Amino acid sequence: MTSHAISTTVADRPGMMYGLTKVLAAHEADIKYVDIHQGDPHSEVYFEFTLTDSSVEAVLRDIRELPGVSRAGETPTFGKIYGKRIIVMGGGAQVGMVAMGAIAEADRHNIRGERISIDTIPLVGEHDLAAAVRATARLPRVKLLVLAGSLMGGEITAAVKEVRETGLRVISLNMAGSVPEAADLVVSDPVQAGVMAVMAVADTAKFDLMRQLKRRY
Amino acid sequence: MTSHAISTTVADRPGMMYGLTKVLAAHEADIKYVDIHQGDPHSEVYFEFTLTDSSVEAVLRDIRELPGVSRAGETPTFGKIYGKRIIVMGGGAQVGMVAMGAIAEADRHNIRGERISIDTIPLVGEHDLAAAVRATARLPRVKLLVLAGSLMGGEITAAVKEVRETGLRVISLNMAGSVPEAADLVVSDPVQAGVMAVMAVADTAKFDLMRQLKRRY
Numbered sequence: 001m002t003s004h005a006i007s008t009t010v011a012d013r014p015g016m017m018y019g020l021t022k023v024l025a026a027h028e029a030d031i032k033y034v035d036i037h038q039g040d041p042h043s044e045v046y047f048e049f050t051l052t053d054s055s056v057e058a059v060l061r062d063i064r065e066l067p068g069v070s071r072a073g074e075t076p077t078f079g080k081i082y083g084k085r086i087i088v089m090g091g092g093a094q095v096g097m098v099a100m101g102a103i104a105e106a107d108r109h110n111i112r113g114e115r116i117s118i119d120t121i122p123l124v125g126e127h128d129l130a131a132a133v134r135a136t137a138r139l140p141r142v143k144l145l146v147l148a149g150s151l152m153g154g155e156i157t158a159a160v161k162e163v164r165e166t167g168l169r170v171i172s173l174n175m176a177g178s179v180p181e182a183a184d185l186v187v188s189d190p191v192q193a194g195v196m197a198v199m200a201v202a203d204t205a206k207f208d209l210m211r212q213l214k215r216r217y
Numbered sequence: 218m219t220s221h222a223i224s225t226t227v228a229d230r231p232g233m234m235y236g237l238t239k240v241l242a243a244h245e246a247d248i249k250y251v252d253i254h255q256g257d258p259h260s261e262v263y264f265e266f267t268l269t270d271s272s273v274e275a276v277l278r279d280i281r282e283l284p285g286v287s288r289a290g291e292t293p294t295f296g297k298i299y300g301k302r303i304i305v306m307g308g309g310a311q312v313g314m315v316a317m318g319a320i321a322e323a324d325r326h327n328i329r330g331e332r333i334s335i336d337t338i339p340l341v342g343e344h345d346l347a348a349a350v351r352a353t354a355r356l357p358r359v360k361l362l363v364l365a366g367s368l369m370g371g372e373i374t375a376a377v378k379e380v381r382e383t384g385l386r387v388i389s390l391n392m393a394g395s396v397p398e399a400a401d402l403v404v405s406d407p408v409q410a411g412v413m414a415v416m417a418v419a420d421t422a423k424f425d426l427m428r429q430l431k432r433r434y
Contacts, residue, residue, distance in 0.1 A: 007355065017251070018235075018242035025235035034234070034251035037355055039383075046355050081345075081352045082338060092324025099320060099337065100313040107309025107339035119336040120316065121299060122324035128298075135298045138224065138254055138263050 003032075004056045005048045005077040011068035012043040019069075020045060023062045027054035033078065033140055042070065048077050078141070083115020085142045086197050089132055090149035092122035094173060094190050098148045101194025109202040116198055126155050133159035137166045143201040146171045146193055153177030171197050174216065186216040220249075221273045222265045222294040228285035229260040236286075237262060240279045244271035250295065250357055259287065265294050295358070300332020302359045303414050306349055307366035309339040311390060311407050315365045318411025326419040333415055343372050350376035354383045360418040363388045363410055370394030388414050391433065403433040 010016045017036075024031060024047065033048035051059070056074060063072045086106075088098045099120050106116040123129055129149075133156060136142050145168055147160070152175060160170050160182040171193055172183035180186045185200075187193035196217075199205040227233045234253075241248060241264065250265035268276070273291060280289045303323075305315045316337050323333040340346055346366075350373060353359050362385055364377070369392060377387050377399040388410055389400035397403040402417075404410035413434075416422040 014245045014247045015242040017248045018238040021235040021238045025232040028231045030231045031234045031253065032255060033253055035355055035357060036248065036250055037357065038249060044355060075355075076348055076352070078352060078356075081349050092321045095324075096317040096320040099316045099335075103313040103316060103337055103339050104309045107312075107341075110339055111341060115338075115340075117336060117338040118316075119334060120320055121332075121334040122320050122327055124324075124328060131293055132298050135293075135295060138252055138261060138292075139295075140252060140254070 001050050001052050002056070003048070003050050003077065005046065005075050006056065006060060006063070006072060007044060007046045007075040008063060008069055009042050009071035010045055012038060012041055013068065016043070016068055017045070019066045020047070020063060023059060023066065024049060026062070027059050028052060029054070029059060046075070048079070081115070082117045082141065084201050085117050085119050085139070086144045086146065086201060087136050087139070087142055088118065088120040088146045088148055088194070089123055089129065090147055090152070091124060094148035094150070095120050095122050097190035098146050098173075098194040098197070101191035102146070102198050103194070105195040105198035109198060109204045112204045114202050114204045116202060130155040130159040133163055137163045137168055142168065144169045144171065144197050146197050147179055147183070148173050148190055148193070149175055151176040152179035157182045169200060171200070188217060192217065218267050218269050219273070220265070220267050220294065222263065222292050223273065223277060223280070223289060224261060224263045224292040225280060225286055226259050226288040227262055229255060229258055230285065233260070233285055234262070236283045237264070237280060240276060240283065241266060243279070244276050245269060246271070246276065263292070265296070298332065299334045299358065301418050302334050302336050302356070303361045303363065303418060304353050304356070304359055305335065305337040305363045305365055305411070306340055306346065307364055307369070308341060311365035311367070312337050312339050314407035315363050315411040315414070318408035319363070319415050320411070322412040322415040326415060326421045329421045331419050331421045333419060347372040347376040350380055354380045354385055359385065361386045361388065361414050363414050364396055364400070365390050365407055365410070366392055368393040369396035374399045386417060388417070405434060409434065
């Protein structure tokens, strides 16, 4: 089985995705990731997939014959470039401090060959935050979520429980509300929370923080 | 024309995307975004699309009839939740400071109804950075790139010129190398660079920073 990434330039009209996925299905490609970058009159569509029998050259040849396709070629995968993602969300002041710790620690691991990106959204309000927590489970390459705030509970706690069931790990700052109870790990210092988040997902880290289930720092 | 987002649970096997996009094509859905969250034996596939004549109920009904589909329903769009993205890349110390400024400023705009996320990758090396810069043009919802380092040039500069041609705006820290020459805006203070990045993409900002083309601060 071989992994590939291709990028195609196609006319921006309904049905193009159907044409592209029809070719991929004919080659029994297992599609792992799709990205659409819409433009007018042309859009870029990017696919990551694995092949068992077919060659990527054969896939590209068939795609280039589709009406509306103006270009198709191989490209490096996002996984190779952006790697694992840690998402930090909550109030701006605390999200910023967690991000500082996480970015500094990710730098140390990325220099040794890891690829860890830190993504953040400063966001307030129970409903908006709960929706953002639930959405992380649908985002690609997300390994861990850090909740950085002073008070989180209610619907956010319910969302944390849901995403943990899908396998996502959650670190919470030590804060008011029921979110810390629902998290894998609770950390008081936001910079340390960021550092620990990176240690938890890095293959280059020397030990597994998440074994210390439900510990508080 | 109406915008919709749906999430489906499907068997993890080749050909499922083809089946799903075939239904969407039959309803003349214009697909804007696709996300695959792979699991075993079931994967989640998420679509954002617009419809002109069909209803989302009709689309969901046809999708539920496909072999291998165990669930399909409407869901809020990522655009509503995560909104516009600013990507910060470069050396850890400087990426952290830019992120601090951008997160604090995004907080102020998000409270007033904007949705701006700050995504970062601490990364060094001409080749890796150039590849990451080129990849931003293929990532969804990215509005602006901030390059935070002390020395960037060569292949990175070539990549900056390429992504600017696709419409992406680029802010560079004032640094050694040829990247500042290729950027839209050059800023010396990393915190201010982050703040300005958010001001440049926020609809809630009072003026357009990018009009000050090629200015240095």
